[in-house]
Amino acid sequence: MRLPLAMLEVFTAIARHGSLRAAAEALGIKPSTVSHQLKALEDQMGTALFIRTTRSVSLTEAGRALMRGAGPAFDQLGAAVESARTTGHAARGTLKIALPEFAYHQFVAKALPSFHAAYPEIELELSLTDALSDLLGEELHAGFRLGDNIAEDMVAVRMTPPLRLAVLASPDYVAVHGAPETPRDLLQHNCVRYRFLSAGRIAPWTFTGEEGEYAAEVGGSLIVNSLPASVDLAMRGVGLAYTFRDYCAEALADGRLVTVLEPHLGKTPGLFLYFPREYRQMMPLRLFMDYLRGFRDTPSDG
Structure with missing residues (x-):
């Protein structure tokens, strides 16, 4: 009844x-x-x-x-x-977000202490993954990804400008092995490659030329599934690493790393935050999104 x-x-x-x-x-x-x-x-x-x-x-x-x-x-x-x-209409509650490891280190981590201080009643749960997460299936509210090519029922909001790519090496590595002059020369170098943990495939090293973007064949004795690890290995002189230039800005500025093949490198579309349309007015998500964008645009001291 x-x-x-x-x-x-x-x-x-x-x-x-x-x-x-x-x-x-x-x-x-x-x-x-x-x-x-x-x-x-x-x-x-x-x-x-x-x-x-x-x-x-x-x-x-x-x-x-x-x-x-x-x-x-x-x-x-x-x-x-x-x-x-x-729920979702006040500066409190749980916010669950998936993001790649590099996005956490480069764009999110520095903002978290002040965000938490500003909104202590928002419980933020971060899932570090390189996968394009199934937000609904994993009960997540939003995710980060490179580019805005997402499902039609999702909203994509740009969080960064296009990101420059870089092939990096330590000065010691270049002194011993020389610097590649073209992407074809990478076959003669030890390239620290990155394997996507979710998809299981090796990330391509892409370059730009007269005919547009293309992937170069690379080899090497090391494969990792951590971007910080690949950069660390490059700084230790083990080989070349392929990543985002801004991610290694400090190491480039203080000379621990140098870039090679700059004329052949392009940009990625940048980082986007994507989420279901139904969450457009969710207050914790809007506060987090606006805070990150404002934090990124605020000049740092010094």
Whole structure:
């Protein structure tokens, strides 16, 4: 049997307000509707729920038994409805985001301490992955990816300008092995390659030429699934690494790394945040997105 929720709502209102008229005023309906709903409920249950006199309405034993269960249940339902109504509309709650490891290190990590200080009631859960996550299946709210080529039912918001690519080496490596002059020369060098943990394939080393973008064949004795590890190995003089130039800006500035093949390198489309259209007005997501964009555009000290 389906629960007669509308009738039970009328019943609890009568019990709490002490009369049919007061219940009608509280519910915003006509007294005749209250009377009709109460009669229908008593008919369905086969017992009287109230003792009616000219001056008052009081619960029967059956009515008291029903109120002991229905009252708290309606309180919980009301709280659940209010929670659903306000979820995502305030600077609190859980926000789950998937992002590549380099995006965390380069664009997110530095902003997290001040974001947490500004919005301490937002619980941020980060899933570091190079996969284009199934947001719905994994119960995530948003994800980062390179480029805005996503499903039609998702929103893509640019978070960074196009990112420059770089082939990196330590000065010691170049001193011993020389610098490649063209991408074809990479076959003669030890290239630290990156394997996507999710897809299992090796990331291509792409370059630009007269005919557009192309992938060069590279070889080497090391394969990793961590971008920081590939850069670390390059700094240690083990081989060449292929990554985003801005990711290694400090190491380039202080001379721990140098770039090679610069005339042959292009850019990626940049990082985008993608999320279901239904989350466009989700307050924690909007605050996080706007904060990251503002943090990126704020000049750093010094």
